[in-house]
Amino acid sequence: MDNTSLKKIKESRNEIFALVDCNNFYVSCERVFNPVIERKAVVVLSNNDGCIIARSEEAKALGIKMGEPAFRCRDLFEKNDVVAYSSNYTLYDNMSQRVMDILAERCPEVEVYSIDEAFLRLSTMSRFNLDKYARDIRQKVKRWTGIPVSIGIGPTKTLAKGANGLAKRYPLFNGVCDLSNHPDVDKMLERIDVEHIWGVGKAYSRKLFFNGISDACKLKYASDDWVRKHMTIEGLRTVWELRGISCISIKDTLSPKKQIIVSRSFGRQVKKFEELVESVTEYASRAAEKLREQRSCAARISVFLQTNPFRNDPQYHNIATINLVTPTSYTPLIVRRSCEILSRIYRTGYTYKKSGVILSGIIQDNKLQLGLFETGNLNEKHERLMNATDKINRKYGKNSIRLASAGIQQNWTMQSAFRSPFYTTRWEDIPVAILG
DNA sequence: TCTGGGGTCCTAGGACCC
DNA sequence: TCTGGGGTCCTAGGACCC
Numbered sequence: 190m191d192n193t194s195l196k197k198i199k200e201s202r203n204e205i206f207a208l209v210d211c212n213n214f215y216v217s218c219e220r221v222f223n224p225v226i227e228r229k230a231v232v233v234l235s236n237n238d239g240c241i242i243a244r245s246e247e248a249k250a251l252g253i254k255m256g257e258p259a260f261r262c263r264d265l266f267e268k269n270d271v272v273a274y275s276s277n278y279t280l281y282d283n284m285s286q287r288v289m290d291i292l293a294e295r296c297p298e299v300e301v302y303s304i305d306e307a308f309l310r311l312s313t314m315s316r317f318n319l320d321k322y323a324r325d326i327r328q329k330v331k332r333w334t335g336i337p338v339s340i341g342i343g344p345t346k347t348l349a350k351g352a353n354g355l356a357k358r359y360p361l362f363n364g365v366c367d368l369s370n371h372p373d374v375d376k377m378l379e380r381i382d383v384e385h386i387w388g389v390g391k392a393y394s395r396k397l398f399f400n401g402i403s404d405a406c407k408l409k410y411a412s413d414d415w416v417r418k419h420m421t422i423e424g425l426r427t428v429w430e431l432r433g434i435s436c437i438s439i440k441d442t443l444s445p446k447k448q449i450i451v452s453r454s455f456g457r458q459v460k461k462f463e464e465l466v467e468s469v470t471e472y473a474s475r476a477a478e479k480l481r482e483q484r485s486c487a488a489r490i491s492v493f494l495q496t497n498p499f500r501n502d503p504q505y506h507n508i509a510t511i512n513l514v515t516p517t518s519y520t521p522l523i524v525r526r527s528c529e530i531l532s533r534i535y536r537t538g539y540t541y542k543k544s545g546v547i548l549s550g551i552i553q554d555n556k557l558q559l560g561l562f563e564t565g566n567l568n569e570k571h572e573r574l575m576n577a578t579d580k581i582n583r584k585y586g587k588n589s590i591r592l593a594s595a596g597i598q599q600n601w602t603m604q605s606a607f608r609s610p611f612y613t614t615r616w617e618d619i620p621v622a623i624l625g
Numbered sequence: 626t627c628t629g630g631g632g633t634c635c636t637a638g639g640a641c642c643c
Numbered sequence: 644t645c646t647g648g649g650g651t652c653c654t655a656g657g658a659c660c661c
Contacts, residue, residue, distance in 0.1 A: 234629090235628090235629035235630075236629050236630070237627085237628090237629070238627080239627075239628050239629055240628060240629055242629070242630095256628090256629085257628085258627070258628040259627075259628080260626075260627040260628075261627090261628085263627090276629085302660090302661080303632095303660080303661045304661075305661080306661075387659095387660080388659065388660085389659085390658065390659050390660080391658095391659095392657080392658060392659090393658075393659085420658090421634090421635055421636075421658080422634095422635070423634065423635070423658080423659075424658095446631095446632075446633095447632090447633080448631090448632070448633085449631090449632095450630075450631055450632075451630090451631090452629095452630070452631085453629085453630075454628090454629070454630090497628085498628090499627090499628055543629095545630090603629095604627095
């Protein structure tokens with residue numbers, strides 16, 4: 190073992206991480222405001238009410254699979270009285286924010302990892318209080334937001350993730366599992382199948398299985414060379430993490446995105462170029478807005494277009510990219526160039542299902558290299574215009590002000606037939622308590 | 626009839642340059 | 644028969660995550 194490895198081990202000796210994960214998050218959000226569905230089988234559907242993306246325990250018990258198309262479950266839903274919701278991201282985002290705020294109040298180093306998960310760095314805390322600390326967080330989150338969470342603790346993020354899975358699976362843990370202080374970690378790792386390890390997906394788990402590595406404990410003791418060769422440096426990192434050597438640190442949550450994608454399937458089949466222009470205008474505008482939110486600009490724009498791969502129609506999909514001379518975040522420019530790309534890839538005679546806009550080559554506004562005769566990403570007039578539109582849209586709701594080419598009717602937009610009210614973000618939708 | 630959306634990192638291979 | 648070598652940059656594609 191070389192010096193850098195040794196140094197790493199020394200440095201990582203004292204790390205402790207917790208992973209806080211909301212249980213069946215989207216379903217739990219719906220249940221907070223509609224307790225009638227508390228013990229029922231509940232699912233939440235993806236955009237366009239297409240696939241199942243969240244399931245209550247009762248729904249899992251019925252054999253409903255993650256990602257399954259909703260139309261295939263219709264009979265099952267009816268027979269078992271399953272309650273289905275369209276996804277309501279406005280609600281979920283807001284509930285997520287509430288949970289994360291509570292965590293931030295209790296821990297100085299929080300990485301919001303996804304809408305329903307956060308890593309906490311607890312390395313400076315006393316080892317003896319971890320369990321109590323975690324249980325306290327769990328109880329506060331439940332009481333103040335209504336959302337149940339599970340907490341896993343370990344000397345690395347991968348082990349904290351693993352611990353979290355165990356906390357969810359075995360009721361005896363009562364929601365908190367600590368692998369940082371466990372007498373027989375290997376025994377616990379034997380209970381985690383390889384495909385459930387953070388960083389091991391479908392392809393790797395198949396490969397591992399063929400090589401006799403079927404659980405986290407076996408992977409922990411696999412040979413470095415073999416892992417490096419077959420699973421790249423990332424795989425090796427995972428293995429070291431299983432050994433308790435922290436290789437993945439807490440990430441600054443505010444780090445800006447390197448790529449921004451806005452894309453959506455249409456609520457119906459679309460053939461007309463004009464409707465595609467509307468969608469691309471809409472998505473490009475939204476992407477530019479996201480860009481400005483993180484104070485950056487993009488040097489590259491890609492637009493893609495595709496037919497519905499599940500139909501027997503003639504299929505077509507294409508993507509084209511342009512590089513901008515000067516990176517920008519100016520909506521009208523991004524929209525104009527996006528529509529130019531669209532007209533390059535559009536072909537008549539196809540029935541389209543989806544389009545999208547990707548912004549990449551993203552750099553921070555203040556690091557912009559200017560061309561000799563340029564004044565900046567946005568000239569003063571453009572900047573004022575963007576500031577004003579962003580402000581109006583923040584205050585009066587998305588799309589209060591937008592480009593006319595995005596269309597007025599927009600009857601290609603997605604369907605969400607079973608969406609719950611915006612309980613927490615719209616006055617008319619705020620629940621009313623009736624004292625009886 | 627009906628099948629989501631948005632990210633990250635790593636690697637191999639081609640283009641290009643000297 | 645032989646057909647340089649090495650470096651950098653970029654992109655596409657594959658793996659992963661939620």
